[in-house]
Amino acid sequence: MAGIYLHIPFCKKACYYCDFYFTTSLRLKGDFITAIRKEINTRQNYLSNEQVDTIYFGGGTPSRLDFDDIERLLDTIHDSFNVSTSVEITLEANPDDLTKLKISEFKRAGINRLSIGVQSFYDEILKWMNRTHTAQEIFTSISESQQAGISNITIDLIYGIPGLSDEMWQMSIERFLGLSVSHLSAYSLTVERKTPLHKLIASGKYVAVSNDASAKHFEILMQLMQQAGWQHYEISNFAREDATISKHNSAYWNATNYLGLGPSAHSYNSYQRRWNNTPLQRYIDKIMSNEVYYEEETLNKIDKYNERVLTGLRTMWGIHESDLGELSNYFRENVETYLNQNMVAYSGGRYVLTQSGKLYADRIASDLFYV
Ligand code: SF4
Structure with a gap:
């Protein structure tokens, strides 16, 4: 078993807490698709013809891509790798991108699992995070994805946020459990250096995140999910049943080989780790001129x-x-x-x-x- 991860580095705007690599401009999207397809072709031996069981579009915000982009990327992967007939193909999406048309196009392109970046069910907290969606868009996007026949859906939630009381967090989990979604990733907010959140806290405009509040939220989360009969299969991940445990996530924790494509993407092949260069322009230029576009280390x-x-x-x-x-x-x-x-x-x-x-x-x- 092996996995493929594609880093799609485009976002509408910067969430204050985010330290992933992304850009808010789509100016280089066409060049990026060309470069990442070239990377797919040049790395077709990286997984030694192991069967690929999971393909994951992460980011960034992959739902910024169009049907044609996804279709071309998946065609190139199928041409270059030994892809399982039951491959899990996940796309990370923000609720405000998931129009009925986009959902049906993603499905037609081959996406069979959506990872929806919900983060919070409260408009005031979404605003605090500088997210682009509203609580209403969350419910609409999930129900329209389900109606379109995408039953394998996971959502992300964040806890340990100033202003998110224990009661509000408990209510968030109860709301989640009412959605008939099959997987949850729940993360404690961390304040990473060089993020806008770090600067807002340093300038006194935002209050610091409390570790105690975060630990309490984690306890509430574990308790409610256990009562609801969910599997807490990884610290931040819960599955409704065995069948909905994420193949992609499990690949990372079970030391499965995976190929990471795109700027900042990491790869692992049992004896080496590799990570691709950023920013986007540098990644594109180096790939297109056949220069080394990554760094790597051999694991002892x-x-x-x-x-x-x-x-x-x-x-x-x-x-x-x-x-x-x-x-x-x-x-x-x-x-x-x-x-x-x-x-x-x-x-x-x-x-x-x-x-x-x-x-x-x-x-x-x-x-x-x-x-
Ligand atoms: S949408 Fe995701 S990747 Fe983009 S800025 Fe927000 S958290 Fe970061």
């Missing part, structure tokens, strides 16, 4: 161990001791504290975070790193 056994700890611990499958190679003894000695504190559970050779351990997932992983 310590990198692989640390990565396994970081990603494995975040999932409900945890880490099997046989995955840790020569460093399994180091892991066993260091995880003892967390086993005693009931933050990590051990069974059948596998270590998994408990409910209380999930609240400290990053800290536990970092304590178990080999440095």
Whole structure:
């Protein structure tokens, strides 16, 4: 199994908290499509003819693309890779882009899963984030996608936001559960350097995000989703049933090989990581003039161990001791504290975070790193 990720770097405007690579101009869209198709062609051996089970249009805002763009990109991928007949093809979309026409065109182009960037059901919070959509557009876009026959839908929500009370967050989850959507990604707001949010907080115009509020929201989230019978299969991801666990997301956590295309996209092929250059103009120029447009690093056994700890611990499958190679003894000695504190559970050779351990997932992983 392998995956393909395409980074589509176009957005209508900048959300204040965002640190992904994007541009708000469509001026280079045509050149970008030409360049990324060339990248697809030149990297057709990267996955060693492994079967591709997931293709993911992320960004940026891939719903800024048109039917022709998506169709041409998918045709090029099908011509260059061994794509499974049951491939999951996800497109990230913002609610305000999802008109009836666009939804039917995306479906016709081959998209069979939509990841809708909802973020919040409250207009005042959407405005605080500088998002382009309204709460009403969320409900309309989801119901029209479902009516068009796209049943595999995931949405993103963000918590730990100043102004989002515990009651409002609880109501958000209840609203989500009423939508008949099959997957949820829920993230705690993080203030990244160089974002407008960071500057707004530094200048005193916005208040800082509280860690305690965020932890409380995460507890509310875990509790309500568990009561509703959902699978908490990764720290930030919930699936209604086995069949709706995201193939794309799982590929990252299960050390599956994936090819990343487009500016800033990352690739992994078991022994190397590669990341493409930004900004967009540089990425295009280098691809078109056959220059090196990426940086890469070869992973040693310590990198692989640390990565396994970081990603494995975040999932409900945890880490099997046989995955840790020569460093399994180091892991066993260091995880003892967390086993005693009931933050990590051990069974059948596998270590998994408990409910209380999930609240400290990053800290536990970092304590178990080999440095
Ligand atoms: S739409 Fe997504 S990628 Fe674009 S600015 Fe907002 S959060 Fe960032």
